[in-house]
Amino acid sequence: MKVHFINLRAIFFKYKLDIVLILSIAAFFRLYKIRNYMEFQGDEGRDALVAYNILHGHLTLLGPSVSVGGFFLGPVYYYFMAPFLWIFNYDPVGPAVMVALFGIATVLLIYKVGGEFFGRKAGIIASSLYAISPLMIIYSSSSWNPWLLPFFSLLALYTLYKGQIKNKLLFYLATGLFLGIAVQLHYTALFLLPIVFVYVLMGDLFMSRTYKKIIKPLIIKYLILLLGYFIAWLPFLFYEINNGFPNLRAIFNFVLNTGSSGTNFGMFTIFYDVFVNIYGRYVFGAFPPIEYLNFNGQPFILLTYLFILISIFPSFILLINKCVRVWKEKNSDFLKYNLLLTWLVLGVGFFSFYRGPFMDQVYVLLFPLPFLLVALLISFLYEYKSRFFPQKIIKAVSILIFLIIAILNLENVYIKYQHTDNVGQTESASQFILAKAGGQPFDFALITNPPNYDMAYLYFFTILGNAPVNSDTNQLFVVCERKCSPLKNNSPDIVNFGRAKVLGVWKVSGVKVYRLVHF
Numbered sequence: 001m002k003v004h005f006i007n008l009r010a011i012f013f014k015y016k017l018d019i020v021l022i023l024s025i026a027a028f029f030r031l032y033k034i035r036n037y038m039e040f041q042g043d044e045g046r047d048a049l050v051a052y053n054i055l056h057g058h059l060t061l062l063g064p065s066v067s068v069g070g071f072f073l074g075p076v077y078y079y080f081m082a083p084f085l086w087i088f089n090y091d092p093v094g095p096a097v098m099v100a101l102f103g104i105a106t107v108l109l110i111y112k113v114g115g116e117f118f119g120r121k122a123g124i125i126a127s128s129l130y131a132i133s134p135l136m137i138i139y140s141s142s143s144w145n146p147w148l149l150p151f152f153s154l155l156a157l158y159t160l161y162k163g164q165i166k167n168k169l170l171f172y173l174a175t176g177l178f179l180g181i182a183v184q185l186h187y188t189a190l191f192l193l194p195i196v197f198v199y200v201l202m203g204d205l206f207m208s209r210t211y212k213k214i215i216k217p218l219i220i221k222y223l224i225l226l227l228g229y230f231i232a233w234l235p236f237l238f239y240e241i242n243n244g245f246p247n248l249r250a251i252f253n254f255v256l257n258t259g260s261s262g263t264n265f266g267m268f269t270i271f272y273d274v275f276v277n278i279y280g281r282y283v284f285g286a287f288p289p290i291e292y293l294n295f296n297g298q299p300f301i302l303l304t305y306l307f308i309l310i311s312i313f314p315s316f317i318l319l320i321n322k323c324v325r326v327w328k329e330k331n332s333d334f335l336k337y338n339l340l341l342t343w344l345v346l347g348v349g350f351f352s353f354y355r356g357p358f359m360d361q362v363y364v365l366l367f368p369l370p371f372l373l374v375a376l377l378i379s380f381l382y383e384y385k386s387r388f389f390p391q392k393i394i395k396a397v398s399i400l401i402f403l404i405i406a407i408l409n410l411e412n413v414y415i416k417y418q419h420t421d422n423v424g425q426t427e428s429a430s431q432f433i434l435a436k437a438g439g440q441p442f443d444f445a446l447i448t449n450p451p452n453y454d455m456a457y458l459y460f461f462t463i464l465g466n467a468p469v470n471s472d473t474n475q476l477f478v479v480c481e482r483k484c485s486p487l488k489n490n491s492p493d494i495v496n497f498g499r500a501k502v503l504g505v506w507k508v509s510g511v512k513v514y515r516l517v518h519f
Contacts, residue, residue: 018124019111026107026131029413030100030140035093036419039142040426045456047143048092051081052463061239062247063184064145071250074184074236077145090463092423095143103140106151107131110368113158117336118376121383126368126375129405134412135282135360136367141414145185150367152182153192157339160196164203164335169224176228182365184232189365191350196225199342206327206334274348275316278363279370280308285408304408311401315377319344343369378402421509428509430460433477436504436515437466440475444468445493448481476500478514486514 040048043064050060063073081095088094107127115123130136139147156178163171179196182189200221204214230237240248284304323337347366381398385391433444444461446454457479461467468477476497478486486494487502494500499519506513 018120019108019127022111022124022127022131023104023107025128026104027100029132029137029415030103031097032415033419034096034100034141035091035423036421037141037414038093038096038423039144040092040423040456042453042455044092044095044143045426045454045459047078047081047145048085048095049455049459049462050078051085051095052090052459054078054082055086061235063236066187071247073145073187074180074233076181076184076232077148080148081143092143092459096141099143099147100140102148102151103136106136106140106154106368109151109154109158110371113154113368114372114375117340117372118379122372122375122379125378125402126371129283129374129402129409130368130371132406132409132413133282133371134285134409134414138414139360139364144361146361146364149182149185149189149364152178152185153189153365154368156182156192156196157199157343160199161335161339163221164200164207165332169220172221172224173228176225176230177232178228179225180229180232183229184236186361186364188362191347192365194350195342195346197222198346199339200225202338202342203335206330206338274351274363275312276305276308278348278366279312279374280305281360282367283311283370283374284308284405285410285412307404311374311377311405315373316344318377318380319373340369340372344373374405425509425511426456427460429479429511429513430457430464432506432508432513433457433479434461434464434466436506436513437475437477439466441469441473443470443473443476443493443497445476445478445486445491445497446481447478447484447486447489447491452481454479474517475503476516478516480512480514484512486516 047064054060060075060078063075063077065072080098084094084098085092086094088097107130110130111123111127113123114126136150156175159171159178160175163169163175175196179189179192182192201214201218204218204221208214236247240246284307319337319341323334323341326332326334326337343366347369351363351366378398378401381401382395384394386394433442444454444457446452446457458467476494478484478489478494480486487500494516497516497518500516501519502514503517504515
């Protein structure tokens with residue numbers, strides 16, 4: 001009698017249960033107690049209030065303001081937020097869930113791109129590591145406009161690749177549209193524009209092998225890309241045209257007046273620092289920025305640093321080698337490898353001019369890239385056949401590399417640590433103040449450290465139906481998120497209230513609430 005065993009591995013891959021499992025892990029880490037772990041402070045409160053106003057008929061043509069320069073982004077992020085704010089009945093967790101869903105979608109897109117470019121194993125490796133990366137999880141669990149950029153930057157480049165492969169103009173229109181959305185999320189996405197320009201030029205040159213035959217098709221592609229880009233920016237452009245171009249002039253002045261910080265670091269050193277940071281921070285479990293590394297008495301940090309270096313340079317060299325080889329062979333795979341190489345060299349190259357402290361939101365458009373390159377290296381090792389080492393040993397080494405990286409990530413996932421319940425704290429304090437105000441007009445001030453502003457509280461006051469007024473009132477509520485003495489504080493809201501005395505003080509959800517009345 002012949003016994004038939006169920007081939008679980010075949011069933012697993014046939015029905016794509018691998019990506020189902022990976023997406024389930026990604027969803028768990030991003031959505032588990034998201035309201036307790038998410039940030040909801042000044043910027044998030046400001047954005048939620050704008051989305052709330054959109055839902056009540058006050059449309060906007062501008063997006064969030066940037067931290068420097070005095071100009072604004074486009075409004076697309078607010079219109080992404082609004083439906084989720086409505087679905088969750090104005091609870092600020094709604095937009096955070098929206099960002100988490102985009103984070104999960106990024107995992108799926110990395111699986112798709114990695115699998116299509118380098119094979120299914122690479123897709124599994126890249127998406128798995130992205131799914132459990134501590135920083136990718138944290139940045140997918142709070143509502144802030146830059147955190148949607150990994151999805152749209154990768155999507156724009158992927159549709160561009162499809163346009164080059166299929167030679168269909170609709171893909172270029174979609175790429176332009178996604179680029180327009182990306183730049184509205186964060187102005188560092190402008191670095192994608194020269195990446196796209198160079199990639200299309202090199203791709204067309206590869207396909208025709210002569211400049212003479214590519215000029216007209218190239219111009220058409222660039223025009224279609226530009227059309228899609230401007231479609232995405234229509235609301236912002238409408239505002240600019242009707243208001244004398246205030247933001248475009250501010251951007252222009254900012255660029256003209258921004259010079260080098262005068263640092264003496266060489267370009268190669270900065271290029272190297274960016275490389276190590278994007279690999280270490282994102283792939284290897286939130287490794288400290290290179291400028292803060294201290295190896296003294298910390299052998300684990302040193303070993304991890306060496307492991308990062310061992311992963312960086314082979315993956316970079318492997319990518320260059322494959323790109324050169326397929327170029328010589330006139331293989332269409334050149335379009336795959338060249339896309340990542342162009343993204344890597346130009347992206348890291350542009351950011352090498354940045355002289356400020358390392359901030360993840362600056363490098364956000366590069367988030368998916370190191371995961372794809374590490375997956376390329378590991379999958380290559382897994383399939384590599386050597387004359388000197390048994391293939392089983394090489395496979396074991398590749399699996400070991402993957403497991404080490406996975407463990408480094410899982411050691412730092414945020415759900416292992418105590419949550420702050422920032423939303424609950426702000427909501428409870430706001431409800432308490434409204435109860436003490438007794439339906440009467442009041443003013444409000446916030447004292448906190450590090451510096452923040454009061455829009456998170458103003459959001460809850462607004463949705464609860466009694467926003468503070470900035471005119472003459474007989475009561476001022478002061479929230480101290482740190483130790484403070486309101487009567488001695490020089491905050492403008494307190495100073496403008498005039499001479500006052502403390503009528504009551506209460507401890508609410510980890511903060512102190514003071515009620516001041518005129519002296």
